[in-house]
Amino acid sequence: MNRSLTWAQIDLNAIRHNFRVLRRLAGKTKILIVIKADAYGHGMPPIAKLLVKEKVDFIGLSNLTEGVALRQTGIRTPVLLFETTLPEQAKDIVDYDLTPTVCSLELARALDKYARQQGRLVDIHVKADTGMGRLGVWHEEALDFIKKLSRLRNLRVQGICTHFPSADTDRAFTQRQIQQLTRLVQKIREGGLAVPYVHAANSMGLAGYPNKILNLARPGLMLYGLYPRPGLEKKIALRPAMSVHSRIIFLKRIEKGRSISYGRTFIARRPMTVATLPIGYSDGYLRGLSGKADVLIGGKRCPVLGRVTMDQIVVDVSKIKNPRLGMPVVILGKQGEEGVCAYELAQLAHTIPYEIVCSLGSRLPKVYKRVNIHDFNVGSRGKEQGSRNKKP
Missing domain, CATH: 3.20.20.10 (Alanine racemase)
Structure with missing residues (x-):
């Protein structure tokens, strides 16, 4: 499990x-x-x-x-x-x-x-x-x-x-x-x-x-x-190997004037519904993404609000119809017709795609979509064990 x-x-x-x-x-x-x-x-x-x-x-x-x-x-x-x-x-x-x-x-x-x-x-x-x-x-x-x-x-x-x-x-x-x-x-x-x-x-x-x-x-x-330079995808057809997933753990309604996260860098200009997600900079989600990045929920982009904290981020789900606890979230990858790629996150954080995947992959537990499950020493469900804060 x-x-x-x-x-x-x-x-x-x-x-x-x-x-x-x-x-x-x-x-x-x-x-x-x-x-x-x-x-x-x-x-x-x-x-x-x-x-x-x-x-x-x-x-x-x-x-x-x-x-x-x-x-x-x-x-x-x-x-x-x-x-x-x-x-x-x-x-x-x-x-x-x-x-x-x-x-x-x-x-x-x-x-x-x-x-x-x-x-x-x-x-x-x-x-x-x-x-x-x-x-x-x-x-x-x-x-x-x-x-x-x-x-x-x-x-x-x-x-x-x-x-x-x-x-x-x-x-x-x-x-x-x-x-x-x-x-x-x-x-x-x-x-x-x-x-x-x-x-x-x-x-x-x-x-x-x-x-x-x-x-x-x-x-x-x-x-x-991942491509070392934009534009190469037109010549070389690669497939991103890493995607990052999470789930909504908390929902709340906030009114105009309420603040979110450390430093109160985000102040609501209107009533909103926000969701808390269990990922932060301790998991490799860079603090430089504060107030800049989007995640995907219900196939739609949801902005990160305020600062990325050690263990959580808060996102705007006001445009999501009937958001609920446990709802799937894509941090990196595709959901429906939308996608968030490592290059996008790297640009927002003023870094390179290498750092995005190294940071997330080294700190989060990994689940493998396998070519042949019997070729690898893993559990019966094909999942490599680990905790959120340790390498598997």
């Missing part, structure tokens, strides 16, 4: 559809699917198991903690850790058969030393910084760095990568990054070094920057049915 009155529903059929779209988009290029941050709030274990059934080439995660958690589910698909780490984590990286991104000789030497003790050859990827300025060796210095790594006998440079910071807004800069990476790869090959994979194409890179040098695509956002 799902005891929560607010939950995120994850459509695994949509995930499978989106993966197949991405696979076709990538063509002959191998594909690495990013499922870090609990699969952007969609739940890492079920998403990973589906991807394995779909024969994904690589899985991308952020760090060692995520990598160990995935390995403990029994999945053996190659896993790339995007975030470089400290030498002290070298043992676990090798023991759990994870592929690290290496940006320092200290980490490389620690990996090589432990791999040699275990009689192992460890694949690594090197990040060349072409403009993100966050992690990685500057692309001008990357060739010398890779030459030094090549002397470590128990490491193999399997891939070299960079990251696009503005693929959705600055085409010229992104093209320049691709050119810098291309020149680096050419120099590596001229030096007699073989690096099998070259990658940089996130969702926007895959959709908008076809090129010959990149041979490993690594989309993330589009797997979940």
